[in-house]
Amino acid sequence: MISNERHSLSSIIGDDLLRNAKLPLLLTVLVLVSAIAVVLSSHRTRLLTAEREQLILEREALEIEWRNLILEENALADHSRIERLANEKLQMQHVAPEQEQIVIQK
Template sequence: MIGNERHGLIGIIGNDLLRHGKLPLLLLIAVLVSAVLVVTTTHQTRRLTAEREQMVLEKDALDIEWRNLILEENALGDHSRVESIATEKLQMQHVDPSQENIVVQP
């Protein structure tokens, strides 16, 4: 009895696809591969965007620190400028407090 043979549905579909549906099977595989690539690319783009945002914040913090250091350098530079003017133009000298002899003039 030939009619009593039982074939699995998956086997029948697989054989039919391989025999008659090679192009649709190929297109299905291409769609699945492209979908996985789209998801992967989207994930990498979001990760890189977040990383870029973090780097921009770090750059802003470093810029602020740099400006503060320049201001501090300028402030400290003003003291040395005043000291050099006092030494050169007014002939003032720096006095060491431990070596100081106090002379009181009447």
């Protein structure tokens, strides 16, 4: 019997895959899903690495600022210490600006 029915090639391939090749089709789908997962994972890793580098740079900047603040505090504390020693040991007093002008004019 000769049949004049025409079937498209894609429907024949699809029917053959669903009937005879279920395991290879399932494995193909699993490989594709796995490949997409690897790509997404590596992309996420690159984003996290870039974020980590940015945070490290920010931490270093904050550490530098912290060291500068400690140096500034120490420098200001030295002036306070010197002023305190001058008051206590040498009985020196801080001159107000109006008294300073009087002293200069005399």
